Amino acid sequence: MAIFDKIGSVTKGMADKAGDMLEITKRNSKINEEKGKIAALKMKIGDYYWEQFQAGISLDDQVMALCGNINEAMAAIEGLELEIQQIKGVSQQPVAAAPANLTCANCGTAIPQGKKFCPECGSPVSNS
Numbered sequence: 001m002a003i004f005d006k007i008g009s010v011t012k013g014m015a016d017k018a019g020d021m022l023e024i025t026k027r028n029s030k031i032n033e034e035k036g037k038i039a040a041l042k043m044k045i046g047d048y049y050w051e052q053f054q055a056g057i058s059l060d061d062q063v064m065a066l067c068g069n070i071n072e073a074m075a076a077i078e079g080l081e082l083e084i085q086q087i088k089g090v091s092q093q094p095v096a097a098a099p100a101n102l103t104c105a106n107c108g109t110a111i112p113q114g115k116k117f118c119p120e121c122g123s124p125v126s127n128s
């Protein structure tokens with residue numbers, strides 16, 4: 001009978017442990033939930049000061065410096081976006097311009113895009 005008592009207590013111990021794990025997991029997810037709230041609230045505090053900075057309100061030095069860093073980062077983004085536009089413009093230009101620049105090898109007439117023969121003299125257009 002003693003052996004059954006022992007098995008019984010081991011099984012109960014495992015069940016307790018599983019229950020404990022569940023309770024701990026529940027609390028850990030609550031902790032993460034609260035941490036998420038803190039992060040969101042800190043962002044709101046940041047937005048509050050950022051709006052004041054943008055409105056030209058003088059804030060304490062540390063906040064002013066941090067807002068200055070945001071301004072620098074925004075300027076960097078603007079510069080990079082401009083560079084992207086330039087890269088796009090440069091890479092798109094040859095594709096669009098190359099066919100328009102084709103001229104007839106025979107008479108020098110500009111060949112419209114997609115034409116296989118010169119509209120002036122009828123010479124075949126080579127794309128090379």
Ligand SMILES: [Zn+2]
Pocket residue numbers: 104105106107108109118119120121122123
């Ligand atoms: Zn021609």
